Amino acid sequence: MRIRSIFILCFFCLQTLQSQYKIEGILQGEDKSLKWAILYQLKGEKQHFVQNTKIKNQKFAFTVPETVSKGMYRIVYRTKGQGYIDFLLNQENVRFSFHPNHPESSCVFEFSEENTLYQNYLTGILGAQHQLDVLQATYFRTPREASKATYKGILKNLNEIQDRFEKESQGTLAYHFIKASQRYNAETIVTAPQTYMQLIQTHFFEHIDFEDVILQSSPFLIDRTRDYIFHINYSQRKEMQKQLYKEAIDHLLKLPKQATLKRDLIAVLIKDFLSLEEVGMVKYLLEKHFSILPVELQDNDFKKETLAKLALSIGGLAPEIEWEEKGVKQQLSKLNTAKKTIVVFWSTGCSHCQRELPEMYQYLKNKKNIAVVAVALEDKAKKWKKTIKHFNGWYHVLGLDKWENNIARSYDVVGTPTYFVLDADKKILAKPSKLKDLVRVLEN
Numbered sequence: 001m002r003i004r005s006i007f008i009l010c011f012f013c014l015q016t017l018q019s020q021y022k023i024e025g026i027l028q029g030e031d032k033s034l035k036w037a038i039l040y041q042l043k044g045e046k047q048h049f050v051q052n053t054k055i056k057n058q059k060f061a062f063t064v065p066e067t068v069s070k071g072m073y074r075i076v077y078r079t080k081g082q083g084y085i086d087f088l089l090n091q092e093n094v095r096f097s098f099h100p101n102h103p104e105s106s107c108v109f110e111f112s113e114e115n116t117l118y119q120n121y122l123t124g125i126l127g128a129q130h131q132l133d134v135l136q137a138t139y140f141r142t143p144r145e146a147s148k149a150t151y152k153g154i155l156k157n158l159n160e161i162q163d164r165f166e167k168e169s170q171g172t173l174a175y176h177f178i179k180a181s182q183r184y185n186a187e188t189i190v191t192a193p194q195t196y197m198q199l200i201q202t203h204f205f206e207h208i209d210f211e212d213v214i215l216q217s218s219p220f221l222i223d224r225t226r227d228y229i230f231h232i233n234y235s236q237r238k239e240m241q242k243q244l245y246k247e248a249i250d251h252l253l254k255l256p257k258q259a260t261l262k263r264d265l266i267a268v269l270i271k272d273f274l275s276l277e278e279v280g281m282v283k284y285l286l287e288k289h290f291s292i293l294p295v296e297l298q299d300n301d302f303k304k305e306t307l308a309k310l311a312l313s314i315g316g317l318a319p320e321i322e323w324e325e326k327g328v329k330q331q332l333s334k335l336n337t338a339k340k341t342i343v344v345f346w347s348t349g350c351s352h353c354q355r356e357l358p359e360m361y362q363y364l365k366n367k368k369n370i371a372v373v374a375v376a377l378e379d380k381a382k383k384w385k386k387t388i389k390h391f392n393g394w395y396h397v398l399g400l401d402k403w404e405n406n407i408a409r410s411y412d413v414v415g416t417p418t419y420f421v422l423d424a425d426k427k428i429l430a431k432p433s434k435l436k437d438l439v440r441v442l443e444n
Contacts, residue, residue, distance in 0.1 A: 338371035
């Protein structure tokens with residue numbers, strides 16, 4: 001009976017060991033500031049938390065059950081700047097080393113057939129593609145008959161690399177990305193730059209299947225969307241750029257058959273155009289594409305949030321601020337004592353504010369045509385009342401509940417100090433991120 005129990009226990013332990021996969025990372029160089037590694041699964045542009053672990057002696061390890069979903073994963077080791085590395089996970093152990101300051105170019109996989117295969121493909125295909133691109137660019141400047149034959153030779157090699165890796169990767173997760181990464185190249189060298197760009201624009205998505213669920217559950221489609229909209233369709237002329245954006249958006253959003261994918265791509269582009277202060281393009285996406293999605297996919301909160309952020313774009317009318325000062329009710333919109341108004345969000349507990357606000361006060365001391373509305377985000381009023389005595393001449397607003405304060409939320413404030421420069425009509429002229437940027441805006 002005892003032997004049978006030991007056998008069952010050993011069998012159970014063996015099954016437990018076999019039902020897990022290990023993900024190990026080794027950091028090249030020495031950076032003692034890196035303490036934690038966080039494992040996420042990527043779903044489009046969203047990161048889903050899986051595990052976290054400590055970094056010890058420049059190493060970290062995760063153990064995940066075999067039931068974990070296959071797909072693209074991300075390990076984040078730094079919360080600011082370039083601090084993550086992506087890899088494929090598909091029923092195998094993964095071990096790799098990389099330098100934390102340039103992870104993509106330094107990454108080497110010791111274990112993982114999938115990732116080694118994909119990495120070898122990228123190295124080979126990008127090298128051959130670079131040769132072809134350089135030859136094509138040189139031909140535009142200096143056309144030579146010999147370049148035509150050279151072009152065909154490089155193209156033949158490039159196509160052979162693509163075919164070889166597609167065959168080798170059949171049945172793997174990497175296959176989906178290898179197939180979709182193939183770039184269009186003309187069969188013969190192109191004589192004019194305009195024709196070259198038109199061909200790339202026309203055939204950009206030729207090898208990408210928008211219905212591929214593996215691609216959908218990774219950042220791949222979003223990355224290619226951004227490349228197409230913001231890099232392939234580019235003009236230095238402002239009006240031409242707007243037209244190119246619209247044509248590119250219309251073409252792109254005809255490709256996905258699934259309304260949910262279309263919605264996700266629209267949302268990504270809206271966020272990107274908002275960050276670029278491209279108000280017209282955000283409105284175009286909302287009116288031309290978002291509004292025709294199935295009603296159940298039109299997220300009203302997302303639309304409301306987008307419209308609120310539009311109001312905070314350059315040229316938009318600054319949201320109203322109302323407060324009472326010395327028994328007098330004040331409104332931002334009714335301040336008419338200056339040509340420009342600076343709205344600054346700050347806090348008595350913010351070290352940057354403690355340094356920048358006195359400097360700002362001294363800089364503005366003799367500038368009578370500039371008004372300042374200082375909104376303090378606080379939990380209590382006591383310290384604020386003492387501090388504002390050092391800033392006579394400014395309008396002072398107490399924003400209790402800090403980040404949850406209605407004024408802070410209407411201005412989408414996520415950090416302090418935050419600056420807004422308004423014209424006489426209270427339209428937003430600039431949103432400088434630091435005091436030196438504020439000074440530069442005012443000087444110019």
